[in-house]
Amino acid sequence: MVIMPRAPTAPPVPGRHALVPGPPVPGTPSPGAGPEHCELYSPGALFSWPELQAMAADGVLTQLYQRGYLPPGSHASPQLRARAASLVVAPAIRQRVVAGRMTAAWIYGCATEPDRLALLVDANRRISSLRSVRGCTFHEVRLGPFDVVSMGGLMVSSPLRTAVDVAMHVDAERGVPALRALLARPELGVRLRLLRLAVEASPRVPHKRAALAKLAALAAEPAAPD
Template identity: 95%
Template sequence: MAADGVLTQLYQRGYLPPGAHASPQLRARAASLAVAPAIRQRVVAGRMTAAWIYGCAAEPDRLALLVDANRRISSLRSLRGCTFHEVRLGPFDVVSMGGLMVSSPLRTAVDVALHVDAERAVPALKALLSRPELGVRLRLLRLAVDASPRVPHKRAALAKLAALVAPPAAPDAAS
């Protein structure tokens, strides 16, 4: 039916009828279909996957799944189409949406700033900040990144956040 234009593919095995809006709940539900039911409650969609779920990034090739450091992940490593990241998750870092646990908008923005290359991170961060319903504010995001204890790439993350407010570079006058 998708080949005939009757349905629009949302993510792998998820489809929408024509004219239907892809909400965060529907994106999360579509992503959840790619995660085995046995582990669905042990993983959290994060980073660019969560940014896509919130409508702030392109559909990911592979799901980025976060696993709390207190849980064993050895049994999860064989899941195809997913990348696992062992992290520490706080009580306010996760929301339930569409049958899948998803990193909160603020946690998503922090992770994108810290762990995603600038070329993909800056547009996603701009989109996350531009949606008032997500509640992510630049000052809060900067404080959250700054408060991250001893994480790699913190300086690069702060540079990405600075790029969000920097005026665009002027064209070279010599050209």
């Protein structure tokens, strides 16, 4: 099966061998990514999920996450990963939850694909009605005005808040590599000194000492970021 590229001004022609992209993904593509890299394909009126899975098995598409697929060789940007994650979250609750912890680290390209989405719920909202949602884990937290960003149709914890949560709540085996990757991306604006201050300023919580130990281990590494 072959997908022919669309001419910029030509409308898509429905048919067995054409794909209709989902809603456009907000945000600017990463440098070097052309317009074709901004399309995420998901189940819809033209193709069902089993059909998209079959096309992925044939190499026509590449699965990004769950029900989200990209053309082979496409650049998986944070916006596209957020969009793919949003497909797992029911529209009715999408504005009530925030992708966080290792899910947010994955969205930023700093962790492996999560088995289940980690979703944060502000303590001012009720979490009991969300417990039955499948494929997700929910964490009741306090969220500040600068803790959340919006991308790809989903709210995501900011890079700094993500790093703090990973340090606090994720075991060292998974958390330290994710923290190292977050610190290694200048565009995310996470600095080790700032991260340490944020953890130290957090209220007394059971995992605070373990979080500082993770940061100390990172600081001791050769060429550690400031």
